[in-house]
Amino acid sequence: MKFDFLGRFSRNRGALVGAVVILGVALLAILAPLVYPTDPLRIVAQPELWPGEDPAYPLGTDSLGRDILAMIVHGARATLLIGLFASSVATIIGVGMGATAGYFGGWIDEIAMRAAELFQTIPNLIFVLTIVLILGSTLQNIVIAIGIVSWTPIARMTRAEFLALRDREFVQACRAMGMGNGRIILGEILPNALPPVIVLSSLVVAGAILFESAVSFLGLGDPNIASWGRLVGDGRQLIRSSWYICAIPGVAIMITVLCLNLIGDGLNDALNPKLRDR
Amino acid sequence: MAGGLAVSSRQLAALRLLRRRLIQAVPLMLGVVVINFVLIHLAPGSFLELMTAENQVSDPATVALLRKTYGMDDPLWLQLAKYVWALLHFDFGFSYRQNMPVLQAITIHLPATLLLMVSSITLAFAVGVAAGVVASIKVRTVWDTLVSVAAMFFFAAPSFWLGIMMIVLFAVKLGWMPVGGMATIGGGGGVLDILHHLILPTLALGLFYAAIYARVMRSSMLEVSQLDFVRTARAKGLSRRQVTVGHVLRNALLPVVTILGVQMGTVLAGSVVIESVFSWPGVGSLLFDSVSSRNYPVVLGILVLGSLVVIAANIAVDLVYMWLDPRIEIR
Amino acid sequence: MRPLEVRDLGTTLFTRRGAMKAVDGMNLSVGAGETVALVGESGCGKSLTALSIMRLLPDPPARIVGGQVILNGRDLVALPEQAMLDIRGREIGMIFQDPMSSLNPVATVGAQIAEVLAAHTDLGRRQARARVLELLDQVGMPDAERRLDAYPHQLSGGMCQRVMIAMAIACSPSVLIADEPTTALDVTVQAQVLTLLKRLQTEAGMAMIFITHDLGVVAEIADRVVVMYAGRKVEEATVDDLFEAPLHPYTAGLIGATPVPGAERAARLADIPGVVPALNELPAGCAFAPRCKRVMDRCWKEQPALTELRPGRRVACFAAELDAA
Numbered sequence: 059m060k061f062d063f064l065g066r067f068s069r070n071r072g073a074l075v076g077a078v079v080i081l082g083v084a085l086l087a088i089l090a091p092l093v094y095p096t097d098p099l100r101i102v103a104q105p106e107l108w109p110g111e112d113p114a115y116p117l118g119t120d121s122l123g124r125d126i127l128a129m130i131v132h133g134a135r136a137t138l139l140i141g142l143f144a145s146s147v148a149t150i151i152g153v154g155m156g157a158t159a160g161y162f163g164g165w166i167d168e169i170a171m172r173a174a175e176l177f178q179t180i181p182n183l184i185f186v187l188t189i190v191l192i193l194g195s196t197l198q199n200i201v202i203a204i205g206i207v208s209w210t211p212i213a214r215m216t217r218a219e220f221l222a223l224r225d226r227e228f229v230q231a232c233r234a235m236g237m238g239n240g241r242i243i244l245g246e247i248l249p250n251a252l253p254p255v256i257v258l259s260s261l262v263v264a265g266a267i268l269f270e271s272a273v274s275f276l277g278l279g280d281p282n283i284a285s286w287g288r289l290v291g292d293g294r295q296l297i298r299s300s301w302y303i304c305a306i307p308g309v310a311i312m313i314t315v316l317c318l319n320l321i322g323d324g325l326n327d328a329l330n331p332k333l334r335d336r
Numbered sequence: 337m338a339g340g341l342a343v344s345s346r347q348l349a350a351l352r353l354l355r356r357r358l359i360q361a362v363p364l365m366l367g368v369v370v371i372n373f374v375l376i377h378l379a380p381g382s383f384l385e386l387m388t389a390e391n392q393v394s395d396p397a398t399v400a401l402l403r404k405t406y407g408m409d410d411p412l413w414l415q416l417a418k419y420v421w422a423l424l425h426f427d428f429g430f431s432y433r434q435n436m437p438v439l440q441a442i443t444i445h446l447p448a449t450l451l452l453m454v455s456s457i458t459l460a461f462a463v464g465v466a467a468g469v470v471a472s473i474k475v476r477t478v479w480d481t482l483v484s485v486a487a488m489f490f491f492a493a494p495s496f497w498l499g500i501m502m503i504v505l506f507a508v509k510l511g512w513m514p515v516g517g518m519a520t521i522g523g524g525g526g527v528l529d530i531l532h533h534l535i536l537p538t539l540a541l542g543l544f545y546a547a548i549y550a551r552v553m554r555s556s557m558l559e560v561s562q563l564d565f566v567r568t569a570r571a572k573g574l575s576r577r578q579v580t581v582g583h584v585l586r587n588a589l590l591p592v593v594t595i596l597g598v599q600m601g602t603v604l605a606g607s608v609v610i611e612s613v614f615s616w617p618g619v620g621s622l623l624f625d626s627v628s629s630r631n632y633p634v635v636l637g638i639l640v641l642g643s644l645v646v647i648a649a650n651i652a653v654d655l656v657y658m659w660l661d662p663r664i665e666i667r
Numbered sequence: 668m669r670p671l672e673v674r675d676l677g678t679t680l681f682t683r684r685g686a687m688k689a690v691d692g693m694n695l696s697v698g699a700g701e702t703v704a705l706v707g708e709s710g711c712g713k714s715l716t717a718l719s720i721m722r723l724l725p726d727p728p729a730r731i732v733g734g735q736v737i738l739n740g741r742d743l744v745a746l747p748e749q750a751m752l753d754i755r756g757r758e759i760g761m762i763f764q765d766p767m768s769s770l771n772p773v774a775t776v777g778a779q780i781a782e783v784l785a786a787h788t789d790l791g792r793r794q795a796r797a798r799v800l801e802l803l804d805q806v807g808m809p810d811a812e813r814r815l816d817a818y819p820h821q822l823s824g825g826m827c828q829r830v831m832i833a834m835a836i837a838c839s840p841s842v843l844i845a846d847e848p849t850t851a852l853d854v855t856v857q858a859q860v861l862t863l864l865k866r867l868q869t870e871a872g873m874a875m876i877f878i879t880h881d882l883g884v885v886a887e888i889a890d891r892v893v894v895m896y897a898g899r900k901v902e903e904a905t906v907d908d909l910f911e912a913p914l915h916p917y918t919a920g921l922i923g924a925t926p927v928p929g930a931e932r933a934a935r936l937a938d939i940p941g942v943v944p945a946l947n948e949l950p951a952g953c954a955f956a957p958r959c960k961r962v963m964d965r966c967w968k969e970q971p972a973l974t975e976l977r978p979g980r981r982v983a984c985f986a987a988e989l990d991a992a
């Protein structure tokens with residue numbers, strides 16, 4: 059079954075390209091300290107060198123003279139890690155809420171859905187900025203804040219899956235055997251409910267990356283982290299003369315998000331072959 | 337006579353929806369307020385200290401007054417009750433930075449944001465639906481691919497980056513558009529001038545959502561055109577265009593309108609970033625300024641009012657959906 | 668000249684698994700005021716025949732590959748699509764199987780009927796509304812004036828079918844194709860709809876093709892019957908002849924498999940063993956051979972041609988030919 063799934067996934071060329079690129083980016087992020095062992099925030103050359111002007115700095119330098127390529131490579135780390143952690147938080151909360159709501163139903167479901175509605179109503183960026191303001195803009199806070207505003211779609215999807223699966227025969231058989239609720243939820247239903255959640259998770263990672271970029275672009279992110287969004291923000295003053303400082307990190311974000319979307323589409327097609335509209 | 341009855345029954349259903357949603361809004365807003373309250377008390381250091389320190393209030397009489405107003409010595413539940421009471425009286429506190437009540441500061445900036453939001457959503461809807469329809473009619477051709485690629489691009493591009501790139505191209509290089517702001521400084525501030533300034537921010541904010549709607553519309557159109565009643569419409573001798581517009585489109589719009597409602601919160605949030613990029617004088621700029629200057633009452637006020645706007649927008653979208661789909665019954 | 672004559676119609680499905688002849692060499696003719704029932708199991712090609720006549724085939728994958736459809740003297744197969752728009756709904760009407768899902772859910776029933784009028788006549792709005800009311804009365808819609816502004820989901824299945832019928836006959840077509848119009852309805856409503864169709868047909872002198880897999884309905888409504896199997900016509904007769912003496916083993920099987928009211932409960936329903944073959948796995952020779960009780964050697968090698976034993980009495984079966992000899 060698994061090979062079948064992989065086969066379907068690879069047939070989607072876009073998804074394959076996306077997966078390869080993301081792996082490349084991840085590799086770059088992991089290997090960053092090897093490729094660019096020195097601190098990327100170190101000033102290395104004259105400021106505002108255009109890409110291609112100096113072959114030693116293929117992507118040019120920024121307003122202070124720092125190597126943009128080095129910053130991009132290191133920024134990959136920050137961006138990917140934040141995206142992964144934030145979406146993990148969102149997934150844990152979302153799956154937890156959705157599973158409980160879908161399995162137990164009744165007033166538990168009501169409360170969970172009301173909570174989901176609440177977090178969908180509060181404008182997400184405003185909420186994150188408020189948390190950042192009040193609790194401080196550290197990496198942990200930002201990751202948790204992004205997770206808190208992103209869990210709703212995962213919860214809804216998990217809940218729908220649980221609602222569909224909880225009345226199936228195999229669950230009833232487990233109950234008849236005397237299995238406790240916890241075991242049923244975690245051991246029996248969850249593995250079956252996960253595929254659509256996995257599809258959603260790639261989109262959530264993409265969303266988290268966009269989110270974090272926006273926060274650091276505004277200059278309200280963790281000051282010690284030089285994520286790509288922050289690089290775009292830093293280059294704002296120079297758009298008249300050296301707009302490449304803004305452009306390049308933004309392209310990096312876009313490519314990453316694009317690939318994640320392609321992977322998400324590929325996963326979707328691979329898991330739901332009947333739903334393809336072609 | 338018969339016609340009159342049918343129309344008013346739908347109007348009645350709409351009013352019932354309105355009432356139900358307004359009633360539902362109350363616990364929702366209460367939830368927002370409670371979250372606000374929790375956030376206030378999560379702040380390291382007492383809220384009062386933060387307020388007075390940041391705003392350089394040192395006069396002991398004022399401090400005592402603030403203490404009383406914010407009920408710092410009261411038990412927690414009483415503080416919450418007082419807070420809710422204050423909000424109900426539209427008392428969101430006072431902003432020393434703007435030297436006016438918080439509510440006033442926010443409402444001064446609100447129209448600009450609403451303008452941006454409305455124009456972005458309208459653009460997103462119009463462009464997205466049109467693109468999706470075209471892609472579905474010309475499915476598997478060059479046009480379809482073009483729309484899909486464009487949608488992928490705009491869905492992945494961070495809106496703030498898109499905004500900056502647009503400024504570089506259209507304002508700095510080509511000089512067609514202003515670099516920022518809502519109106520030309522020193523200009524008359526006429527409607528046309530504002531609209532001119534509105535173009536780039538609207539595009540930057542709206543194209544992301546247009547991409548989503550295009551995709552959804554495309555697959556919705558393809559799905560609906562397979563349904564039985566489309567075959568009936570063709571059997572009646574209606575032309576392809578009549579069938580596509582009158583039968584397929586009207587039904588295919590429904591999922592897109594649903595999504596519209598769900599995303600209201602993110603649109604408002606997105607406008608915060610765009611306003612920063614384009615120096616658009618809306619609530620987003622106020623928020624950014626307030627976060628930077630640690631102006632707590634304003635930030636919290638924006639949180640509450642922002643949620644209110646989202647709720648109102650959601651109700652509006654629900655009503656539109658009801659108007660489009662007569663199958664919705666509100667019990 | 669008869670209103671509808673289908674000559675040697677062929678429709679092929681072009682799929683990834685190959686090209687399949689869904690309708691092969693179909694000949695059909697219907698006279699004014701006559702009802703021809705097109706009978707067969709699911710997948711035998713009867714609906715595709717109807718859609719081919721109307722030129723409403725889903726393309727891809729289906730396409731007419733040969734033959735003629737002569738409606739009132741004109742060959743529809745050769746017509747450009749623009750001309751077909753005039754003909755559909757005006758000279759030939761069609762009603763479908765599931766009335767609830769065959770109506771536009773977001774438009775009122777009156778508006779949908781008025782659409783047909785707007786497409787083919789130039790009645791003004793008020794006149795159109797009056798005509799719609801007339802039509803609803805004609806199809807026996809109770810409380811027509813109120814129902815005009817109702818939406819399909821507010822009506823029952825039977826009422827939705829009446830609306831469809833009203834739409835189909837609005838411009839007094841010479842031919843009406845009914846594709847399993849009663850299959851999705853309750854038995855009592857079924858009877859009402861059948862009576863209605865017969866009445867309308869008599870009043871207007873319409874030619875009707877009635878597609879169904881239910882022989883009980885055939886007995887009630889048809890004048891002549893055409894039996895299809897795997898895309899080809901295998902038997903044709905008047906309704907009395909068919910029930911009295913079915914010649915093709917498939918027809919005999921169908922009639923035997925039809926529950927007869929009043930029969931002893933102990934009598935088991937005769938069943939045709941096997942299933943209809945997939946179109947891309949048709950055997951050489953007669954398509955029915957694998958399931959036929961009277962199969963002979965010849966049946967596996969040669970495809971029996973449709974032979975006319977008497978005027979109007981045709982069958983494609985070697986065994987039947989032997990019987991008649």
